Amino acid sequence: MITEVGSLTNSRNTISPYGQNAALTIRDSREREKKEMSDLNDRLANYIEKVRFLEAQNRKLAADLDMLGSKWGKDTFNIKQMYEAELHEAGKVVGETDIQREKVEDEIRKFFNELAAMRKKHEEAISGRNDDRNEIDSLLRTLGHLEGDIGALKRRIQNLEEGVSSIKKENRALIDELQRARTDLDQETLHRIDYQNQVQTIAEEIEFIKRVHDQEIKELQMLAARDTTPENREYFKNELASAIRDIRTEYDQITDVHRNDMESWYRLKVQEIQTQSARQYMEKGYAKEEVKRLRSQLADLRGKLADLESRNSLLEKQTQELNFQLEDDQRSYEAALNDREAQIRKTREECHALMVELQMLLDTKQTLDAEIAIYRKMLEGEENRAGLRQLVEQVVRSHGISQQNDIETMRIVKGETASRSAFQRSAKGNVSIQVI
Template structure:
């Protein structure tokens, strides 16, 4: 029942591990996808940064151009000022000439001359003023149109640059938010991945524990089966002994019957005894004496009991105390027995202790036979010799116990012998 439960639990654990592995594969694929998306976003951010740097350089160039245009404007303003000063200078010169002409006209007392010079002066002043106003208006219109054009271009470039900068800022902000969100998801997935790996590790440990429990249960069942087989063998031996005893007794009973009944021609013991009894009854009146033939048979029964708390068990002990055999029941695991002790207690009185070498290792599915001194030849690692005594001891109650190097009991073998008397 425990073996079936262990198999069922092991199958459930394997299914759960497979499901967790599928989930882990999906999470790893999602993590790789998020990492690729983050890489693409980082490339997009790098491209936007380069574009931003280019636009910043363009803005810097426009600003330099604006500074140059501002300097050019200041230069033009200075030129206008210089021209205005020249015009003012020319005006003052013309005014001086006009005054001279007026003075000359004043000195000329002729009305005709006076009127002539006056008309000429008015015409000159009108021409100069018209030329001056035309030149001023042309320069003013040209400067105003040029400045308006340059300011419009600068405003257009500035607005476009501001719009691009705002778009880039919004895009960078969006990408940063998306990157932060993806990093948060990546952190959650990594944490979940770690949790799933921890669960898989725990399940692997649990599976190993279940396997060890299953192997221990299997070893216990093997030990129980071997014990039952040994008990059955002992019962078979005892039954055979009883059958042999029964056959012997049947043969003796046949012989006694023949002796009592006698042959066909001769009188047997029964007739002789009856004759003697009748004769005795005639001659003497006394108590009769009954004779009984009692046959007694002594037999002994030996029982064994074994147990183990691991893969190392006591397989066999010699009834004559010549050797002890240990075996490693595991199919793949070595068992280090360095400094382990094998103790034999004889009838609760005598105690014999054998200590394994410090570097001794019992290989998987192998056994070691330990002889008492003088009963065998050492051949490590399969055969060892106990040099401390000539025998492991013989008695009616023999306990063989295996202790590890920490003093913990790992295996036992108990041999009990009981005496029986059969009377017929």
């Protein structure tokens, strides 16, 4: 084939394009067929090798079966005794497990009762906590109302203090006005004394003028007495009497006018001073009464403010104590709840482990019961050899599967030590298989 390809290669120049394509196609198909033949040869060699291996394994298994068949009749009684002993032990274990299960169920019921009690206590604690919160909210609302009342009382006290200060200012103004009125009264008293002095001076002047006039009259009378003529005496006497009357009349008029003016002015001033003094006295009395009333009201408000502040501090202290108590109760409740949950979780884990172990024991018991039943049938000779072989193989497979499940379960529940013990247990006993 290589020679043909070489010749085809050497004669490319003389072959047409169609011939070249056909040659390439033939070459590719031959190479593909060669590769397929090589693969088929390899597969055939593998199959032959597998057949030889299986024949050797069959020969080995036949030898093992012959050996087991030779030992089958000897170990049957031993296997029966061993499985009866294991069955008896398994019965004891099942009884003990039932007792432990009852105890565990009692403990579980007790734990459930305790859990119900704890839940009830939890609900009561939550209810008490809600009641405490409601009480705290009501206390806070009361505290807010009291603070509002305190603020209103403080504003009212401030207004009253402002009123007291304004009344004090008015009182000082009234005192100043009273002082000015007293000063005016003193001035008017001085003016009255001055006027009285002036009146006395005028009266003395009038008296002096009167004496002067009397002296002049006497002199005129003496002059008139010297006159011897009766007509002259009468004339001068009449003139003198007329002048004296005129002077007296004028003097009386002037005196009356001055007296009336002084009396009216004095009465007017005295009345004004008395009226102003009475008004100032009444206003001062009113101011004193108002100041006294405001002072008593201010004292009452200060007493109420002190009571409200003490009550406010007491309520704040009670609120703080309730908050502390609530936090302590919450912490203790959470700690107790965590402990109880940990105990319940631990109990559930123990219960689960016991249930798993119980299930393992029950499975082992069922397996042992099945094996004992099979071996009883084998011992009684109720089955033929072919059926006995099938039963033995089934027992071996089921026993191996159950022991493997036991190993896995014990590894999950109790760890590697329990799995090793289960593996050692699975190795107990001798199984003989006889080939027909």
